[in-house]
Amino acid sequence: MFNNINIIGVGSFVPDRVLTNYDIENMRPDDIEPENWTNDAWIFPRTGIRERRVAHDSWASSDLMVRAAKKALLDAEMTMNVIDLIVTSTSFPDKGFNNPRTSEIVKDKLGARQKTLSVCEDAACAGFTWALERACMEMLRHDFKHALVVSGDKVTSAVNYQDRSTCILFGDAAGAVILEKNSRFGGIYRTLRETNTKYIEAIEIPAGGSALPYIINSNPADFYIKMPGGADMLKVIGGEVIPQLYNDLKQYARRGEVKFIIPHQANARIIKTAKHYLKNFAGEVFDANIECFGNTSGSSVPLALDTIYRQGKLAPGDMIILMGFGAGFIYGANLIEWSLPIYKP
Numbered sequence: 001m002f003n004n005i006n007i008i009g010v011g012s013f014v015p016d017r018v019l020t021n022y023d024i025e026n027m028r029p030d031d032i033e034p035e036n037w038t039n040d041a042w043i044f045p046r047t048g049i050r051e052r053r054v055a056h057d058s059w060a061s062s063d064l065m066v067r068a069a070k071k072a073l074l075d076a077e078m079t080m081n082v083i084d085l086i087v088t089s090t091s092f093p094d095k096g097f098n099n100p101r102t103s104e105i106v107k108d109k110l111g112a113r114q115k116t117l118s119v120c121e122d123a124a125c126a127g128f129t130w131a132l133e134r135a136c137m138e139m140l141r142h143d144f145k146h147a148l149v150v151s152g153d154k155v156t157s158a159v160n161y162q163d164r165s166t167c168i169l170f171g172d173a174a175g176a177v178i179l180e181k182n183s184r185f186g187g188i189y190r191t192l193r194e195t196n197t198k199y200i201e202a203i204e205i206p207a208g209g210s211a212l213p214y215i216i217n218s219n220p221a222d223f224y225i226k227m228p229g230g231a232d233m234l235k236v237i238g239g240e241v242i243p244q245l246y247n248d249l250k251q252y253a254r255r256g257e258v259k260f261i262i263p264h265q266a267n268a269r270i271i272k273t274a275k276h277y278l279k280n281f282a283g284e285v286f287d288a289n290i291e292c293f294g295n296t297s298g299s300s301v302p303l304a305l306d307t308i309y310r311q312g313k314l315a316p317g318d319m320i321i322l323m324g325f326g327a328g329f330i331y332g333a334n335l336i337e338w339s340l341p342i343y344k345p
Helices: 021-025 040-047 061-076 102-110 127-141 230-250 268-277 289-293 297-310
Strands: 004-013 018-020 051-053 085-089 117-120 146-153 173-182 187-195 258-263 319-326 330-337
Touching (some): 004 187, 004 297, 051 289, 061 146, 061 297, 085 102, 102 146, 127 146, 127 173, 127 319, 127 330, 173 297, 187 230, 258 268, 258 297, 297 319
Parallel strands (some): 085 117
Antiparallel strands (some): 187 330
């Protein structure tokens, strides 16, 4: 028994409500002149985004995660009764200070067995890649055969729709996979995780934590996403991080060339820059989800994986790399040999 850890089920969920660039154009605050606001002609060339999804006001990140998890279970033809481990990742936990943790809320909403271990691996927009590694470590260390890994982000709960620099970017989503420890070929070969505090304040939500908890006299804008160093990260991620992660992982690809790089769907310019700097890469860098879903934080990687899978583009033996990067500055990447058969609706 090789104890390979394979993905045996994939699922994702996006809300029904669509927020287009034209909708955002019509959200212009009364005190801002039209020429100082935004529109599709300004947004799309700079981001590659035309629309994004928005969850219902009464929903939390866990509600998105539960729906994605159920789809992954259905794809794996399994129920929660066989899941030994749940690993969640979110940048937008249900409760303040993540108490109780969203991992336990998801466990409860899914009706998992009480002996099923639930843990969280919150790592901003790199969350899913880190959660996969956490699941692998837990499965190899303990007698866990099946795990659910799910990332979900109700990002719009922290979006300031009076800030044109950030409200154009974000949408809500969740994605999940079911893992199995077995003797099949392939599996999750290697994971890289790194942090770089040089850009620690490039993306942040200043208030709402222990450093600046809620008080009556707080600046309301400090409870929303701010990106004072976003432009710097565009260059660093596209020009340095993605190419370096690829170069570091490709040597471990046991079945030849990498077919897909599936990066965090943050901004089309990041991926365009990465394509320029990825030397001798003959595969595809996936960027198709940016236009219709926008930046869905840590959920974007499993959502993109599910998109490619359901398009029938993945076959047994294909080598793929998942990449996530986000506030902190934090990033991670997983090299995977795909083992599921080609998806057929």
